[in-house]
Amino acid sequence: MLPSRLYQILSAKKMRGSLWQLGQSITRRLAQADKNSVARRFYSADSELKKTVLYDFHVANGGKMVPFAGWSMPIQYKDSIMDSTLNCRENGSLFDVSHMCGLSLKGKDSVPFLEKLVIADVAGLAHGTGTLTVFTNEKGGTIDDSVITKVNGEHIYLVVNAGCRDKDLAHIEEHMKAFKAKGGDVSWHIHDERSLLALQGPLAAPTLQHLTKEDLSKIYFGGFRILDINGASCFLTRTGYTGEDGFEISVPSEHAVDLAKAILEKSEGKVRLTGLGARDSLRLEAGLCLYGNDMEQHITPVEAGLTWAIGKRRRAEGGFLGAEVILKQLADGPSIRRVGFFSSGPPPRSHSEIQDEKGTNIGEVTSGGFSPCLKRNIAMGYVKSGLHKAGTKVKIVIRGKANDGVITKLPFVPSKYYKPS
Amino acid sequence: MALRMWASSTANALKISCASKANLSPTFALSKCFSTVLDGLKYANSHEWVKHEGPVATVGITDHAQDHLGEVVFVELPESGVSVSQGASFGAVESVKATSDVNSPISGEVVEVNTKLSESPGLINSSPFEDGWMIKVKPSNPSELESLLGPKEYTKFCEEEDAAH
Missing domain, CATH: 2.40.30.110 (Aminomethyltransferase beta-barrel domains)
Incomplete structure (x- = not known):
């Protein structure tokens, strides 16, 4: 789920300004969360904002585009945030979350490498399944949350927050260098050639089933497949950030607009394009954390109520950054x-x-x-x-x-x- | 309306459904948004309107403002008898994602507040210039009205503000 916390948005500290500046405050909020990597985006003009391949599609569908984590993203479309939120739970929503960063770790030591950085029992995950996890720092605080998937023993696919991309990649890269220097076999590929769509709600599965031969009823929450959807080879994860059933679909960017159109069409208009505004309402109703708001550098996963995401073996063995702090909190209570x-x-x-x-x-x-x-x-x-x-x-x-x-x-x-x- | 964007800044974007529902006939239409701006009212550049009739001035937020805010879910109003000052906040309007202070366009004493808004905050969206009025003020200095914008000026102001964002 939650790879998607698009919204770092959220919490501008008692910021005042006109309504029309709200978009700016989104990026400002980000700059607070992560001054080094994001600050420059705060000052960037709209023209420097990155656009997903669906940008024109959003605009053509009435998307109200706002700056978000250095990207121009739809905060809502023609529907109000209220209606959009309700429609997701009643029918379904399609979100463009291509601003988030998809990443593959490859190599025979991918699993032990990632386990140094996250709290999950990656080794214990079955192939083709994943989980929400947290990248920790030396103090046991949270660098980011991420949904990771063990494609197989030598390939991990993960998605990190747009607003944390630079910070996360620098963190992973630093540790990867050290790991490789000691002879570890791991490398990465950043999936900038792909776009990410989130399809959520009760009509997600029936709609998507029209577009693939794979039996979706065999893929459970957290499950992952590489499969053909609407003629393109996609990474499909049964996950989301709304509390509803649904999928996140990583699609080669040249096929992303066609796939979005096909999903809307197959749902007979019931699944609607949904922006960041409703996405935030949905994740809040689902009790899911937004990194930068509900989780930050100084908050541990135990304090955040994510103790369940710390694998049993990891609680016994530690071996991730900040493990001493986190294991002590597990023993004593936060x-x-x-x-x-x-x-x-x-x-x-x-x-x-x-x-x-x-x-x-x-x-x-x-x-x-x-x-x-x-x-x-x-x-x-x-x-x-x-x-x-x-x-x-x-x-x-x-x-x-x-x-x-x-x-x-x-x-x-x-x-x-x-x-x- | 100095907008205080907290959490989920639903940004810019709250330019939603632009069809005006006001009963009075619009004299100007914003080029982008078709929000209604009424003749006979005065406007503050923080997007409140004031209608001065006899001894009392009625105050609310404009169609343009409610349109940008989205569905209003809570309205905070002062009590009768308190003083308000031109340009100072007297209350707040909350939508799903945004909090906005509401400034008084005129100084004086609050003589009545629209208590219907506590049960039906959505009146601000459905009828910003009539049923969604917020407070009635006995002006202490009616000449302050002259410093406010007229309908044409306010329309132009909104167009320019939208264009700048």
């Missing part, structure tokens, strides 16, 4: 934890203060908004351990006023991943 909230009053936004009922600060919101599906305010944030239990009453401070909130289990909207029954 001091803060990511939780969900419902609240009354205005929708919480990132950086809204969280207080206990007596008015003492206990944490901060990292993502929040109005849920189109639940028609109420939802938010995620970090609170002190011990105060994190579902049902705990809190106050969320917005524009100086304390609003009632309650800690709630995640996800807000039940996930519908396609798993073996």
Whole structure:
């Protein structure tokens, strides 16, 4: 899933500006998250923004293009964000996520190499399956989250965030050099020749089945195949960033527009092009983290509630960056934890203060908004351990006023991943 | 409306459905967006309108502003009796992805607020110039109105602002 956190967007710190500057604030937010690699993009003019091969297709379909992580991407199309979000859960959505960075690691030591950088039990993954994982730093904090797939024992395919591309690639490259210097066999290929489409929602599988001979009912959540779709050789991962069943399709760029058109046509118009705005609502409703908001350099996977993604063998053996910190947190418990909230009053936004009922600060919101599906305010944030239990009453401070909130289990909207029954 | 973009900055983009739903006849149409701008009102360049009738001035946000914001999900209003100042924030409008301060185009005392907005914030989208009004102000300095934009000037302002982004 979540390779897709396109939105680093999210949390501009109490930034003020006109509506029309919102797009700029997206890149500004990124610059905060990762000053070195992204700062220059913040200053770049629209004309310097990168375009995916679907750019003209977006514009022709009414896409409102905004700067995002150095790319010009559709924030929404003709539908409102509310309608787009609802349609994804009712029918389906097609997202262009080609700004995200697809990468293949190849070589007989690909698995041990990657295990030095991530928390997942890569060796334990069956061929053709994958998982959400986290690239950690020496302090156990999060460099990025990523969906990794073990194509086979000598090929790992992964997708990292657009806004983290430069940072991630530099990190991987540095460690790869050292690894190879010691005789390790690993190399990479960055899939800039490919585009990435995300097809999500209940109509994702029936629609895609029209375009491939492979039996999609045999591919479960997290599964991966290289297969022919609409006449092009694609990487197909059953994953997403919405909480719905769906796929991410890496397609050779020269076939991307045709594939997008074919998907929309085969769905008889029910699957609709969907932009970054609804994508953020969907992932928030699904309780999924957005890197740069809900996870950052100083947040460990344990604090972020991603303990499940640390393989059992990895908990015993360690062997990844920051393992000492993370294993200690596993033993002792983290001091803060990511939780969900419902609240009354205005929708919480990132950086809204969280207080206990007596008015003492206990944490901060990292993502929040109005849920189109639940028609109420939802938010995620970090609170002190011990105060994190579902049902705990809190106050969320917005524009100086304390609003009632309650800690709630995640996800807000039940996930519908396609798993073996 | 100084827009405070927090989280998901739904950017620029909120130029959505542009069909105006206002009942009054539009005198100007924005070239890009066809938002309605009404005659007889004064406009602030932060996208609020004010209608001065007798002792009271009614204030709301423009069609152009609601159009850029998208569906309004929450409106924060002051209480009757408080003072507002020209150019200063008196409340806020929240859409799915954006938070926007709303500035008063005129100074004075708030004499009435539109309580319907707490139950039906969407009135701001469906009827920005009528049912979606926000506050009524007893102006302390009616000459401030002269510093505001007229319909033609505001239309031009919106066109230029859109073109710049």
